[in-house]
Amino acid sequence: MFLYGLFLKKYSSRPCVIVFCFYLLCLLSWCTGSHKKLISSQALITPQIVNIALRPAVSVVNQQINSQLQSEAGSTLAQLPEQERSQAVRLILKRTVQGMARNETNTVYGIPESEIPIDKVYVASDGKVDLAPVFNAMQPVIAATLNTRIGQYALIAPLFIALFTFLLFQPLLIPLQIIESATTLVIFKVLIATRFIQIRKETIEVERLSL
Numbered sequence: 001m002f003l004y005g006l007f008l009k010k011y012s013s014r015p016c017v018i019v020f021c022f023y024l025l026c027l028l029s030w031c032t033g034s035h036k037k038l039i040s041s042q043a044l045i046t047p048q049i050v051n052i053a054l055r056p057a058v059s060v061v062n063q064q065i066n067s068q069l070q071s072e073a074g075s076t077l078a079q080l081p082e083q084e085r086s087q088a089v090r091l092i093l094k095r096t097v098q099g100m101a102r103n104e105t106n107t108v109y110g111i112p113e114s115e116i117p118i119d120k121v122y123v124a125s126d127g128k129v130d131l132a133p134v135f136n137a138m139q140p141v142i143a144a145t146l147n148t149r150i151g152q153y154a155l156i157a158p159l160f161i162a163l164f165t166f167l168l169f170q171p172l173l174i175p176l177q178i179i180e181s182a183t184t185l186v187i188f189k190v191l192i193a194t195r196f197i198q199i200r201k202e203t204i205e206v207e208r209l210s211l
Contacts, residue, residue, distance in 0.1 A: 045146045047139035054142075058132050065093075066128050077127045086123040093129070094118050110149065115141045 069077070069089065077085050101113035108116060117137045122130040135142075 044150060045143045047143050050139045050142045050146070051136070054135050054139075058135055062128075062130055062132075065131070069127065069129070074127075082125050085127050089123050089127055089129060090119065090121060093121055110145045111138070111141055 069092070073088075073092065077088060080088060097108060097113060097116055097118050100108045106113055115138065117134055120133040120137050122133055124130070
């Protein structure tokens with residue numbers, strides 16, 4: 001009760017949107033805190049979540065890779081027969097992955113090179129690639145890698161997740177603040193117009209005694 005009273009004393013005079021943001025942050029912290037067991041057991045991120053998160057990114061990656069292939073080796077690939085073109089594209093992608101994995105851990109963003117099934121890439125007859133089959137096959141590996149990294153910060157992960165979500169929703173709250181300010185102004189004008197609230201000037205006489 002003491003903490004609740006302290007909260008009311010401090011935040012009751014602030015705009016309701018700010019108070020709502022504070023409540024939202026607390027709620028998100030509690031929700032993510034309730035998933036602490038999933039974080040510690042490395043089961044928070046599932047392949048289904050990875051699938052949803054990667055779905056819009058796959059098309060962007062495909063466009064970038066196809067654009068790069070066209071600018072770097074488009075004329076050469078166009079002269080090859082379809083089967084040789086497909087083999088050449090697969091070889092280029094495989095060498096690219098090997099080049100990205102040339103580090104001490106032999107990984108690409110934490111994923112071992114051996115766990116990247118680049119041979120599953122789909123190559124169209126015109127030489128354009130689609131990495132969706134590769135990402136689909138990697139969903140369990142990506143989920144396991146993310147869970148391992150999140151598990152290293154299990155104690156503070158709930159707060160960071162809540163803060164990230166709060167910042168993500170912050171731009172959506174700006175229109176609410178504008179609406180709140182406009183609504184407050186309209187309400188006061190209506191109350192003044194209906195004389196529910198009366199504003200009048202009063203002259204107060206003050207006597208001063210000087211020695």
